[in-house]
Every structure is written in C-alpha cells, then in structure tokens.
Amino acid sequence: MKNLFLTGLLGLGIFCSCSNEDDPANNGKLNEGETYAQIVLNLTDSKAATKAPTGDTGSTDAGTPSEQAVKDLTVVLADANNYVQAIYAPTLKTGGTDAADRATEPFKIPAGQYKVYVLANYNNQTKGAFNETLAVGAQMDQVLTIADASKLHVADNFLMANDNLVASVTDFTGDAEDTEVNDDLAEETDNPQKVHLVEVNIERVVAKVELDQTTKTIDVEDVNKNKIASATLEGGALINLNKYMYMVREAKTATNKPSGTSTWIYPQDPNYNKKLTGAGDEADWLTANFSNPSATSFTDFTSAPTFYCPENTMQADAQQNGQTTGVVYKVTYTPESTAYTELAQNGTSNYDQIFTAILGLGAGTMDADINASIFTTAESDGKTFYAYNDLIFKNKKAAILYKSIAEATGADNAAKATAANTAFTSNKGKSGAELDAIKVYEYTAGVSYYTAWVKHNPAGSNMQQDKFGVVRNHWYVLTVESISGLGYHKPTFEDPEAPDDKAEANIQVAATIKAWTVVKQEVNL
Structure with a gap:
C-alpha cells in the first residue's frame, strides 16, 4: 500500500x-x-x-x-x-x-x-x-x-x-x-x-464511503418484469460504526482478494473476533461495541454523499447485520395502483368470501370501522401505506383486517368471519411498537429504508472471509443499480444476527475501492 x-x-x-x-x-x-x-x-x-x-x-x-x-x-x-x-x-x-x-x-x-x-x-x-x-x-x-x-x-x-x-x-x-x-x-x-x-x-486511519448516484428514480419490477412501484432515492447514512481501533493497523493481508489486485490488506481490529450469538441482551452487546445502529439523519443526493468511518473488519461468521458497517438508503416508494392488495365483496377467492361474510354480520356485530370500501380507501396524505406479509395496503385498517382474515380459524367461512371480526377489533387501535409486534408495518409518507453492507471484496463468494467490512485508507464507492421490492419501515436492520449475505436481497449495489484504494459496489435494492 x-x-x-x-x-x-x-x-x-x-x-x-x-x-x-x-x-x-x-x-x-x-x-x-x-x-x-x-x-x-x-x-x-x-x-x-x-x-x-x-x-x-x-x-x-x-x-x-x-x-x-x-x-x-x-x-x-x-x-x-x-x-x-x-x-x-x-x-x-x-x-x-x-x-x-x-x-x-x-x-x-x-x-x-x-x-x-x-x-x-x-x-x-x-x-x-x-x-x-x-x-x-x-x-x-x-x-x-x-x-x-x-x-x-x-x-x-x-x-x-x-x-x-x-x-x-x-x-x-x-x-x-x-x-x-x-x-x-x-x-x-x-x-x-x-x-x-x-x-x-x-x-x-479512516475509511471513506461515497454514494455515487446519477439515477435517482428507479422502476421496481416483479419477477415477470412488470412495474410495481417507483423508488426515488432521497438520502443516505452510515450505520454500525466501530467503537474501538488501533492507532496503527497490523500488517495482515486478506485471505481472499478482488480479481486483478496483488496485495489486499484486511487487518484485525479490536472487534474482529467477536460475534453476536444470541447474547442475553443484544441491544446492550451492540451498544457496547458499535455506535449508530440506526440512522437518524440523512445526506441527500444533491451531490454524491461522502462519509468517513473507523475501520471495521471481522471473521467470516461475524459478518452479521448488527456488526458490519453499512449504508441505509432512504427511499420514497410509490406503488403502482395494481400493487395494492384488495379483497372484493362477492369475490371468488376464499379470502374474498370471508370478507363478504364479515360484511354480512350486520350492524351491532360487524365492527363499525369495516365497510365494503376498506381496501380501496387511501390514507389522508395519499402517500402512507402499510405492509403485512410482504403485501401492501392503502391503509392500516385494511392491513389489519387482511391479517385477521388470514389468521382466522373456524369450521366454515361464517365462523372464520366472526373470528376475524373479533381480531380486527382487538388490533385496529394499535400503532408504533404494538403494530410492529403483530407484523403490520407503517410506511409513513411512503418512505422505505434499504441497507447495503459495505463490501471490501465486492466479488467475493457467499459469506467468504474478507468479503464485508471497511478498511482504513480505502475509498468505497457505492451505486444503486436496481431495487426489486419494498424495504424495511425503519432506518436500520431487522435482525442483528442475520448474515450479510442472505438468500434473497431487495437491493443491489455496485461497489469500487481506492487508497484512498477504491472499492466499487453495485447495489440492488
């Protein structure tokens, strides 16, 4: 170097x-x-x-x-x-x-x-x-x-x-x-x-992370290449900053390095050998070792946002969401009209029939907030939507009613309708953490968040040693190339023990590295 x-x-x-x-x-x-x-x-x-x-x-x-x-x-x-x-x-x-x-x-x-x-x-x-x-x-x-x-x-x-x-x-x-x-x-x-x-x-002694983004709005497509939403990149922020470092790094080279490079360093920092494995209190463990587990402010894309951060490297099995330095992208997600989930009165599906049975319970039995247009009525701002089980709904009550129908039990549709109506009444007033607890998520003003974990070896194979992490004096350049689905409703990770490489990802980032050694990374969201 x-x-x-x-x-x-x-x-x-x-x-x-x-x-x-x-x-x-x-x-x-x-x-x-x-x-x-x-x-x-x-x-x-x-x-x-x-x-x-x-x-x-x-x-x-x-x-x-x-x-x-x-x-x-x-x-x-x-x-x-x-x-x-x-x-x-x-x-x-x-x-x-x-x-x-x-x-x-x-x-x-x-x-x-x-x-x-x-x-x-x-x-x-x-x-x-x-x-x-x-x-x-x-x-x-x-x-x-x-x-x-x-x-x-x-x-x-x-x-x-x-x-x-x-x-x-x-x-x-x-x-x-x-x-x-x-x-x-x-x-x-x-x-x-x-x-x-x-x-x-x-x-x-710091690494540099740049979000180089020319295209700000990206079409989101399903597996059949049908457009299901527009995603507009609004800003970015770093999460998971190492709390410990050595003044001078060790002289350790990477086990696996990008193609075309001769020497590729990957030193061990003080947290290198630590791994979150169902610790008694994950929040305390993470707070003790890393800062900024969630993003609180975002730099917009007026110009390419640039961030600096401490070195953060790890052994292969410690490449986890709670430990790896990453970028949170703030995105305004606007679903196509056909992307919303709706149930129809007198429809042919089993869920449609349970919905129809609920509407037939009559006044005094059916919850007063349920009506024939519950699935087609948007929130007052016209932008906020809700998600349950990867399905998108125009309002909170529609998402909760759908969840109630999906989880209802009974001998027939009439019994399921009664159970779903009762569950809806119990859950319809929930918000915040209580709403999260029942797996119904609010996307206020249509804002969705995506995490991209910074890769030191962008072309590395799945969970390969030295693939993730940031190394001092390296310049990581990330570009979002595609977005394939809805992100998280919070500006952080969902599970700190989740591996950085997962079976399905809804963001893809292209990355490059400079020494400033450049690391370029393509991001698919």
Missing part, C-alpha cells in the same frame, strides 16, 4: 550538538548523549483535487487536498516491544517551493535504538477522538476507545499513522551521512545538518 495515499519519507538526523532546542515531551533522557532528528514527508499527488474516483477496485487515488493536509506531526519513539519511550511534536518548516512535501526543523532526541512511528494531525482536533491519550509507557498496539469518530476526519486535519505496526528498530547512535533538506526536498544550504534517512509510509 506504499503509494496508496501518502509516501512518508522520514529523515532522522543524528549528531552531537549544543543546540537550545526543546527537550522531548517526556522531559527525560532515555540514554546517555543526545542527537537531533528531522522528519520529511512526501505527500504524493497532494495538488490533485479529485472529486470522484477514476478506476476500478484496487486502483488508487490521492484524494482531495483537504484529505491530505498535514498541519502537525507527532513522532513517537518506541522500544522493540512497542512501548512508547518518547513523544515529540517537532515544528514543520515553512517556505518550501513544493507543496507536495513537508519537512520538520531538526529536533533533539536521546541517542538509542527505537521503532519510529509518525502521526499526522494528532496534536490538532483528532486527539479528542479517543478516551485514551497516547503517553510514555503506553503500547503502540493498545486498544483505543473512540469517543468521537467525527474528530478523526476533521477537514484539513485527517488523522494519519504508519501503514502497519511492524516497524523495524532503527539505530540512532551511529554517525549520520545524509544532509538536512527543506520542504521541497532540496538540500539545506544554510548551515545544513547531517541526518539519517528512514522511510516510513503513513495513511489515513
């Missing part, structure tokens, strides 16, 4: 000096003697202001200047076991002629042997993203609790870190032979220092 985003060229200058530079942040010396260090970052293609990814899954894109900007650097020296020994906030040089490169002023460090980690923009707003604070004595591979994920991707201050945790130990006790450089990577001409150069790659 060396050139996926930022190629950081670290120049660490070592020599004895009597300079008055500030002492390291830990205010202590690790070993006898002191030396100086300098860091140089080469920001690949930083001048490109890419608005949309160009290319297929596995291609790379530098992103926008705001996504690449480096305002400050934090340098961490760790021992061979990754325990932090010292932390520095060196000053960045100014005045370079090439905005693609940044360099620090030389700064003092104790001589020794260290692993070198570099964090970009950590001393700005991104530090407040975590409950924990990086400190001397801590481990670089500690689990960090994300207190505010939005601070990981503040404009011009995206948090960046080494591209893997396997940093080699660098010896800063020998003589340096390279020369100090400026922002443009040209050698310093004014009393230059001799430096060591150590190469380190850094990357953004």
